[in-house]
Amino acid sequence: MHILNRAFQLLMKLLSYLVPWREPKIIRTIEDLPDEISRLHMNRFMIVTDQGVVRAGLLQLMVDIFHKNNIDKFFIYSRVQSDPTTEQVEDGYRFYLSHECEGIIVLGGGSPIDFAKAVGIRVVRPKAKLIHLKGVLKVIKKIPPLIAIPTTAGTGSEVTMVCSLTEKKSSLKFSIIDFSLVPLVAVLDPKLTFKLPPYLTAITGMDALTHAIEAYLNRHHTRKTKKCALSAMSSAFQYLTVAYENPSDLEARTKMLQAAYDAGYALTRDAVGYVHAMAHSLGGYHRINHGYANAIIMPYVLRAYGKRVEKKLAYLHDYLWGTKIKRTNEQKANHFIRHIETLNRILMIPDHVIISHDYHMDDMAVQVRKEVNWNYPVPKFFNRTQIQKLFQNVVRVKK
DSSP states (O other), rough: HHHHHHHHHHHHHHTTSOOOOOOOOOEEEGGGGGHHHHHHTOOOOOOOOHHHOOOOOOOOHHHHHHHHHHHHOOEEEEEOOOBBBBHHHHHHHHHHHHTSSSSSEEEHHHHHHHHHHHHHHHHHTTTOGGGGOEESOOOSSSOOOOEESSSSSSSOOTTTTTEEEEETTTEEEEEOOOGGGGSEEEEGHHHGGTOHHHHHHHHHHHHHHHHHHHHSSSSOHHHHHHHHHHHHHHHHHHHHHHHHHHHHHHEEEEEEEEHHHHHHHHHHHHHOOOOHHHHHHHHHHHHHHHHHHHHHOOOOOOOHHHHHHHHHHHHHHHHHHHHOOOOOOOHHHHHHHHHHHHHHTTTTTTTTTTEETTHHHHHHHHHHHHHHHHHHSSOOOOOHHHHHHHHHHEEOOOO
């Protein structure tokens, strides 16, 4: 079976060289947003955000810029919740239609950006249920113009062609992957991340680091994705704790915002792995925050990969910390993993996830296996029993 999985993944890699990969246009300040709105002919548009962004004053900052530039035909949807569901997207879709919008500007983290992408999908695929579009290249049509303004430095959704949603009825967290989901413009303004609380700085930063590590460890690369993954890791290890401890440090916020973007680009081509699949399952069944789960799961999965990733982890060790201290590849790999655990402790992230029950453990293992086997060119495949054991190591049931 794994031979078929590898053959399919190799075929997808070869086909990827034939398709026109697109990156968003990057602007570095929100002040330049009116020019992009004019360029894209967005005469009436929907603003997607959440209450956290509203309370931080970031929405008002953007609205003031619009008023200063005589832009007034925008309609604010600020009801996005963490890990958006397909049912919530339907509410946003009705909002978009009722205001006759011609595009979407999304201000927020990964959840609002995923929500905005999903609304765009519904606009161009009104007869299709979102759950039926899960997987690769099923949207096909171009979604309305989308401008993404990240207020966290983690998901990289501003550059990816991925939209992650949860179907509430089945607790299934799934992804829709299509070239049309890459935003046309990404606004990477570090000042918008100054008010991000330390906890969110920590878990979104670890999300970006996980993207970079999993993309790098996978079997398929391009020169650019490898370079992006390495750059993202270097910045995250150097600047995440600085941003965590000094929220207004401009250099740290700038570096982390670019790290999230670079890691997002790397995962778009190279994909992720078991860390993300397990985090998706924990998010769907137990509403565990995605970045938080990634940070906790990552050391367990890296150790489970064992010899298959030892050489690559040793290279990362040397790339990040030099070769002055003589260590074997095994020692370097273990040092790399321990460094992640140390980083988690500094960021006040525990070494296990607490859940209320373990009723769905078998279903979660099946879901993880199904997500990984065809989609992710991981260094090593795990069977269901091995995945269950990983979950048993990662979670603790609340007593």
